[in-house]
Amino acid sequence: MRTIKMLAKQGTDQVNRNIIITIISTIFLCAAIIMLPSQFLFSKIVPNSIWTEHFPLPFGAGWFITFISLIPVIWLATSTLKAIKGGLTAVLLSVMASVPLAATMVGGSLTPSYLLNQYIWVGIICLPPFILHISLRWIFSMLKHQWLTNSSKPTPKSGAV
Numbered sequence: 001m002r003t004i005k006m007l008a009k010q011g012t013d014q015v016n017r018n019i020i021i022t023i024i025s026t027i028f029l030c031a032a033i034i035m036l037p038s039q040f041l042f043s044k045i046v047p048n049s050i051w052t053e054h055f056p057l058p059f060g061a062g063w064f065i066t067f068i069s070l071i072p073v074i075w076l077a078t079s080t081l082k083a084i085k086g087g088l089t090a091v092l093l094s095v096m097a098s099v100p101l102a103a104t105m106v107g108g109s110l111t112p113s114y115l116l117n118q119y120i121w122v123g124i125i126c127l128p129p130f131i132l133h134i135s136l137r138w139i140f141s142m143l144k145h146q147w148l149t150n151s152s153k154p155t156p157k158s159g160a161v
Contacts, residue, residue: 018082022086025070028069029066029090032069034101038106040125040126066126069090070130083134095126099119099122
């Protein structure tokens with residue numbers, strides 16, 4: 001009975017941890033989109049500041065900011081599947097919540113066609129870093145699993161046939 005309670009508490013701790021890191025990444029990404037709308041929203045003119053001119057593409061700064069914002073939810077999750085779910089939730093929630101606010105900050109209209117265009121554009125900016133994070137997390141977990149599996153096998157003594 002005691003072990004069941006311990007397992008239940010441990011399970012809720014992991015769920016709470018995954019929810020908290022998803023919320024943290026969502027807040028970081030929302031704040032970035034709202035505070036730096038020129039790096040995320042589509043515009044015919046991309047303003048280059050001192051720090052954004054070092055990125056290869058006009059939206060490279062947006063990729064970098066998104067990559068940094070998703071670090072907690074991808075790398076602190078308890079499993080790769082939880083990282084995928086949490087990262088996708090963080091990206092979708094932050095895009096849906098912050099694009100209308102960022103659009104009003106830059107003087108854009110809130111018509112459905114304008115918002116749809118902005119959602120697609122911000123998705124183009126936010127999804128490649130998410131996919132890169134998930135790929136790195138998956139490769140890391142596969143290598144870790146392979147290393148743990150190989151290290152637990154007994155090794156033959158040198159000179160043995």
